[in-house]
Amino acid sequence: MCCKACAATLPGKAPAAAPLTPLSGSNPIRVVRVKPTGICAGVRRALRVAEQIDHPETVTIHGQLVHNEVVQARLQSRGFRTCDEGDGTRLPETPNVLITAHGLSDHRRRSLQAAGKRLIDTTCPLVRRLHQTALALQADGYHVLLIGRPDHVEVLGIVEDLSSYDVLSDVADVGTYPHRRLGIVCQTTVPPRLAEEIHLAIRMRNLRAEVRFENTICRATRDRQRAVERILPQVDAVVVVGGRNSNNTCELVELCRRKGVPTHHVQSADDIDPAWFRDCRTVGLSAGTSTEEQTIREVYEALCHLSRQEASFGRL
Numbered sequence: 001m002c003c004k005a006c007a008a009t010l011p012g013k014a015p016a017a018a019p020l021t022p023l024s025g026s027n028p029i030r031v032v033r034v035k036p037t038g039i040c041a042g043v044r045r046a047l048r049v050a051e052q053i054d055h056p057e058t059v060t061i062h063g064q065l066v067h068n069e070v071v072q073a074r075l076q077s078r079g080f081r082t083c084d085e086g087d088g089t090r091l092p093e094t095p096n097v098l099i100t101a102h103g104l105s106d107h108r109r110r111s112l113q114a115a116g117k118r119l120i121d122t123t124c125p126l127v128r129r130l131h132q133t134a135l136a137l138q139a140d141g142y143h144v145l146l147i148g149r150p151d152h153v154e155v156l157g158i159v160e161d162l163s164s165y166d167v168l169s170d171v172a173d174v175g176t177y178p179h180r181r182l183g184i185v186c187q188t189t190v191p192p193r194l195a196e197e198i199h200l201a202i203r204m205r206n207l208r209a210e211v212r213f214e215n216t217i218c219r220a221t222r223d224r225q226r227a228v229e230r231i232l233p234q235v236d237a238v239v240v241v242g243g244r245n246s247n248n249t250c251e252l253v254e255l256c257r258r259k260g261v262p263t264h265h266v267q268s269a270d271d272i273d274p275a276w277f278r279d280c281r282t283v284g285l286s287a288g289t290s291t292e293e294q295t296i297r298e299v300y301e302a303l304c305h306l307s308r309q310e311a312s313f314g315r316l
C-alpha cells in the first residue's frame with residue numbers, strides 16, 4: 001500500500017467514504033472505492049461452475065455467462081461455445097448446455113432436454129425465486145406485470161412461461177388493465193426507485209383492481225445502488241466498471257447521472273480518458289455485479305496513477 005489515501009479505500013480498513021489524507025503532487029485525486037461493489041454471489045457461482053468444467057468444447061453457454069467482455073473472451077479462449085440467448089429455434093450442437101445465472105424458461109429447458117441435451121444449471125437462486133413468484137401469481141389468477149427490460153434474457157426467461165403478462169420498463173408503459181387481479185414482480189436488477197414509481201402508477205390507474213406487489217429485486221443490486229448513492233455528495237465524478245450490456249452496471253451509471261454527477265462507464269482501465277478528471281479532486285469507483293475484482297483493481301490503479309500515486313491495492 002502506498003499511502004493512507006489508498007488504505008482508506010481498502011476493504012476491512014475503513015469505511016469506503018472515510019476522509020482521506022490529502023496527497024502531495026499536483027492535481028491530486030482521491031479515489032473512493034464504493035462498498036459493496038463488483039461481482040455478486042450469483043455470478044461468482046456461475047463462473048466457478050464454468051471454470052471447473054474439464055471439457056469446455058462439449059459445452060454451449062446459453063447466451064452470455066456474464067455481461068462482461070473480458071470474461072467472455074476468456075471463456076471463448078477455453079473452448080466454450082455460445083449460442084444467442086434470443087434464438088430459441090436452433091439447437092446447440094454440443095451435448096451439454098450451460099444455463100447462465102440469468103436463467104432460462106421451463107419451456108426452453110424442456111425442448112433442450114427432449115433433444116437429449118444435458119443441462120448444467122447455474123441459474124441464480126434469486127432469479128429462480130422471481131420465476132417461481134411470477135408463476136405462482138399467474139396460478140392464483142393474477143395478470144402478471146413484470147417491471148424490467150423487455151429484451152433482457154432474464155425477463156425473456158420468465159415471460160416465456162407465462163400466458164397473461166405485460167412487461168413495463170417505464171411509468172409511461174403503465175396502462176389500465178381489464179384484469180381483476182394484478183400481480184407485480186420485478187427483474188432482479190431493476191432500480192428500487194423505478195419499481196416503486198411503476199408500482200404506484202399501476203395502483204393509481206387501476207383503482208378497482210386487487211394489486212399485489214412482490215419485491216423480487218435482489219439484495220446485491222439494492223446494496224450496490226444504495227452504496228453508490230451514498231458517496232455522490234462527496235465526489236466530483238464517478239467511474240463505473242462493467243460490461244456495456246450489463247443491466248445493473250447501466251443502472252448504476254444512470255443513477256449517478258440522474259443525480260447530476262459526471263459519470264464514466266468503462267469496461268476496463270484502457271477506456272479511461274485522463275481528460276475526464278482534469279478538474280476533479282475526488283473520484284468514486286463503483287462496478288456492476290458481473291465485474292471481476294481484477295478488472296476493478298486495474299481501474300483503481302489506473303485512477304491512482306493519474307493522481308501520481310503509486311497505486312497498490314494491498315490484500316483484498
Ligand code: SF4
Pocket residue numbers: 040041042043101102124125126127188189218219220221248289
Ligand atoms: S445480480 Fe442478483 S439476481 Fe443477478 S446473479 Fe447477481 S445476485 Fe443473482
